[in-house]
Amino acid sequence: MIVGVIGGGQLARMLIPPAIALGVELRVLAEQEGMSARLASTNIGDYRDERVVLDFARGVDVVTFDHEHVPQAVLRALVAESIAVRPGPEALQFAQDKLLMRQRLSELGSPTPEWAAVSDKRELEQFINSNGGVAVVKTVRGGYDGKGVRVVRSSSQVEDWFDALDEDGHGGVLLAEEFVDFKRELAQSIARRPSGETATWPVVESIQKDGVCAEVIAPAPNQVPRLAEVASEIATSIAEGLGVTGVLAVEMFETTDERILVNELAMRPHNSGHWSIEGSTTSQFEQHLRAVLDLPLGPTGTRSPWTVMVNVFGGATSRPLEQSYRAVLQEFPFAKLHNYGKPPRPGRKVGHVTVCGDDLDDVTFDARAAAAALSS
Amino acid sequence: MIVGVIGGGQLARMLIPPAIALGVELRVLAEQEGMSARLASTNIGDYRDERVVLDFARGVDVVTFDHEHVPQAVLRALVAESIAVRPGPEALQFAQDKLLMRQRLSELGSPTPEWAAVSDKRELEQFINSNGGVAVVKTVRGGYDGKGVRVVRSSSQVEDWFDALDEDGHGGVLLAEEFVDFKRELAQSIARRPSGETATWPVVESIQKDGVCAEVIAPAPNQVPRLAEVASEIATSIAEGLGVTGVLAVEMFETTDERILVNELAMRPHNSGHWSIEGSTTSQFEQHLRAVLDLPLGPTGTRSPWTVMVNVFGGATSRPLEQSYRAVLQEFPFAKLHNYGKPPRPGRKVGHVTVCGDDLDDVTFDARAAAAALSS
Numbered sequence: 192m193i194v195g196v197i198g199g200g201q202l203a204r205m206l207i208p209p210a211i212a213l214g215v216e217l218r219v220l221a222e223q224e225g226m227s228a229r230l231a232s233t234n235i236g237d238y239r240d241e242r243v244v245l246d247f248a249r250g251v252d253v254v255t256f257d258h259e260h261v262p263q264a265v266l267r268a269l270v271a272e273s274i275a276v277r278p279g280p281e282a283l284q285f286a287q288d289k290l291l292m293r294q295r296l297s298e299l300g301s302p303t304p305e306w307a308a309v310s311d312k313r314e315l316e317q318f319i320n321s322n323g324g325v326a327v328v329k330t331v332r333g334g335y336d337g338k339g340v341r342v343v344r345s346s347s348q349v350e351d352w353f354d355a356l357d358e359d360g361h362g363g364v365l366l367a368e369e370f371v372d373f374k375r376e377l378a379q380s381i382a383r384r385p386s387g388e389t390a391t392w393p394v395v396e397s398i399q400k401d402g403v404c405a406e407v408i409a410p411a412p413n414q415v416p417r418l419a420e421v422a423s424e425i426a427t428s429i430a431e432g433l434g435v436t437g438v439l440a441v442e443m444f445e446t447t448d449e450r451i452l453v454n455e456l457a458m459r460p461h462n463s464g465h466w467s468i469e470g471s472t473t474s475q476f477e478q479h480l481r482a483v484l485d486l487p488l489g490p491t492g493t494r495s496p497w498t499v500m501v502n503v504f505g506g507a508t509s510r511p512l513e514q515s516y517r518a519v520l521q522e523f524p525f526a527k528l529h530n531y532g533k534p535p536r537p538g539r540k541v542g543h544v545t546v547c548g549d550d551l552d553d554v555t556f557d558a559r560a561a562a563a564a565l566s567s
Numbered sequence: 568m569i570v571g572v573i574g575g576g577q578l579a580r581m582l583i584p585p586a587i588a589l590g591v592e593l594r595v596l597a598e599q600e601g602m603s604a605r606l607a608s609t610n611i612g613d614y615r616d617e618r619v620v621l622d623f624a625r626g627v628d629v630v631t632f633d634h635e636h637v638p639q640a641v642l643r644a645l646v647a648e649s650i651a652v653r654p655g656p657e658a659l660q661f662a663q664d665k666l667l668m669r670q671r672l673s674e675l676g677s678p679t680p681e682w683a684a685v686s687d688k689r690e691l692e693q694f695i696n697s698n699g700g701v702a703v704v705k706t707v708r709g710g711y712d713g714k715g716v717r718v719v720r721s722s723s724q725v726e727d728w729f730d731a732l733d734e735d736g737h738g739g740v741l742l743a744e745e746f747v748d749f750k751r752e753l754a755q756s757i758a759r760r761p762s763g764e765t766a767t768w769p770v771v772e773s774i775q776k777d778g779v780c781a782e783v784i785a786p787a788p789n790q791v792p793r794l795a796e797v798a799s800e801i802a803t804s805i806a807e808g809l810g811v812t813g814v815l816a817v818e819m820f821e822t823t824d825e826r827i828l829v830n831e832l833a834m835r836p837h838n839s840g841h842w843s844i845e846g847s848t849t850s851q852f853e854q855h856l857r858a859v860l861d862l863p864l865g866p867t868g869t870r871s872p873w874t875v876m877v878n879v880f881g882g883a884t885s886r887p888l889e890q891s892y893r894a895v896l897q898e899f900p901f902a903k904l905h906n907y908g909k910p911p912r913p914g915r916k917v918g919h920v921t922v923c924g925d926d927l928d929d930v931t932f933d934a935r936a937a938a939a940a941l942s943s
Contacts, residue, residue: 192889209585211606214889214906214918230587230606472901472923487896494870513568513590520863525848530590542590547848 195248197227197238198257201542202460202532206230207478220247227531228416255437255483256459259286277436277483278458285433287456289366290331299432301425303453305369312346317467325370373444377411378428378463380440382488384479390488394422397463403560404462407500409470415449438479447456469527470498470547492542495547498556501562503542505535513543519564526561571624575602575613577907578836583607585853596623611725614871617644624650631813631859632835633831634661640849652857653812654834662834665742672829675808679829681745688722690802694743701746734931747828749820753787754839755802755817756856757866766864767808770798773839775826780838783876785846814855821844845903846874875930877938879918881911889917895940902937
């Protein structure tokens with residue numbers, strides 16, 4: 192069983208432990224030497240280069256991903272050679288193009304914010320006016336971690352994006368979305384095998400800072416009746432409707448009037464699922480391997496009443512995390528540390544801390560304090 | 568943080584996942600290419616060759632072990648170069664020489680079976696006569712997994728061993744031990760840091776078949792009062808008395824008259840501790856890394872009421888384990904599979920299965936059935 196992963200980041204890195212347990216040979220096509228998943232890197236090259244990717248993929252049983260940026264043409268070249276690609280290009284296009292995603296989710300009847308494709312400032316002004324004087328504007332491609340997203344009250348606030356589209360000359364559009372008055376953000380992860388089996392984890396609360404995931408609480412506390420069921424049904428309908436294989440994370444808003452709206456999709460293990468390494472019987476990384484290999488999926492229940500995951504960002508000093516280990520492990524014995532083995536440039540996600548336990552306040556305090564101590 | 572492991576077997580392999588989480592660089596000196604820990608193998612060579620081991624060790628922060636067979640001369644050459652070796656040669660000699668171990672444990676006041684060093688058939692007959700007509704005879708060096716151990720009623724049953732000692736000409740002896748009427752076997756694992764901190768896991772029951780560990784139940788069921796405390800105290804006294812750093816597993820007999828006697832020692836992660844990967848907050852593999860790096864030790868409590876680990880042995884057909892995955896994962900969803908990535912020669916330990924849960928009978932049934940299905 193050989194699984195090829197395109198991309199050498201921390202998601203590929205965290206696939207290594209379950210691959211070792213299952214006896215799966217993991218091969219990683221990394222963008223460069225010394226990346227987070229370097230232990231399993233067998234190839235170095237540009238994932239946009241069809242020849243590079245084909246060379247890599249010919250030796251593996253199935254190709255999967257650390258990120259969603261592999262161009263459709265490259266993906267389709269793999270499929271044309273009968274190489275198993277999971278998720279496949281048909282599914283991945285919806286993670287690569289936010290407009291396609293919105294269109295397809297609307298077709299599937301998934302609850303989404305109001306949205307429109309806007310091709311110029313006039314259309315955007317119209318959308319803003321009919322949506323309470325504010326809109327979230329997104330570039331259709333290439334955004335992540337808050338990049339390519341702006342909250343605007345006037346079309347002039349994205350004039351540079353319209354100018355770039357004009358220069359591009361491909362008749363591109365921007366995506367305008369309703370500014371949702373949300374109570375909090377949730378994330379629902381699901382795994383789906385090619386043979387159709389699905390398994391959802393408990394819905395979690397995801398706390399963002401500056402558009403980047405900072406903390407995850409599993410399961411989401413203070414759930415209104417049927418929240419878990421609704422979130423799971425939405426994710427299942429999307430996984431099936433889009434033909435996703437592997438892990439799919441659905442980021443959602445819980446609105447102040449208790450509706451659930453789908454925000455973003457990620458077709459791979461996702462930051463909102465890292466808690467599952469310690470917190471669930473089957474981690475998202477083991478499950479992703481099982482799903483892309485079309486093996487039976489594992490149970491997704493929790494192993495503790497509460498699990499809190501807090502991201503560790505590079506601090507102002509770029510000090511290696513290891514220098515804080517002695518103090519952190521002494522002071523927070525229940526903290527499980529995950530160090531991505533990346534240079535801790537300021538603001539960069541370089542690790543995470545997970546704490547499981549019975550008391551949510553205690554668990555949250557320890558996870559936050561341990562993560563802060565690691566990055567300070 | 569670079570940890571060098573001498574030996575490329577499954578214990579080195581199972582150190583890789585916690586090394587990835589902690590951001591520890593693991594380097595393995597393997598006996599040959601393609602061994603169980605191949606993913607982390609950086610050097611291939613003979614661990615009895617001082618030059619090979621020194622070359623390997625000079626680049627790491629601390630040297631530790633997959634097995635206890637590195638000769639004292641080689642270990643002392645590392646120490647002479649101020650390389651951190653954990654456990655060190657002073658401690659390891661007691662794992663390498665069963666006579667030294669018995670002498671030292673007696674000095675420490677650890678409860679052991681009656682024992683004597685016997686240099687010829689006459690001395691062995693004397694021991695047999697004063698111990699109820701039966702003795703367990705062991706070679707002082709080189710035994711493991713039941714090899715180098717015989718239960719005898721007459722000295723002639725180990726005549727070949729005495730002959731070999733005579734030919735060797737070094738005045739060697741055999742170790743004769745009381746044949747203990749035991750109710751069951753237990754194992755107590757402990758970790759100890761150079762700075763002195765220790766942490767014991769719950770005592771477990773270890774079920775042997777043909778002298779080889781077959782099953783482990785954590786914690787040991789049906790404990791008489793104070794069993795856990797006594798087992799933990801014995802292991803702590805040994806770890807401190809022998810100056811062990813890293814993980815130490817103490818194999819024990821629980822006698823029919825409810826005494827605890829120390830049987831064998833292993834100064835490394837041990838088969839009796841594999842349950843801790845899923846079953847404890849800190850696995851023996853993570854703890855071993857923390858201990859040899861002199862980092863604070865993690866909590867060793869259980870994460871489920873019961874954890875059962877069953878070894879998987881190569882079957883009669885040498886069929887790869889992966890061929891059974893679909894059926895096993897379907898039928899035993901709570902079984903966590905560990906495949907050591909070794910050719911499944913008949914009788915060889917090639918993996919293990921762990922199941923955690925609330926009901927000991929259910930957990931035991933699933934773990935046994937899943938392991939049997941994997942190896943059949």
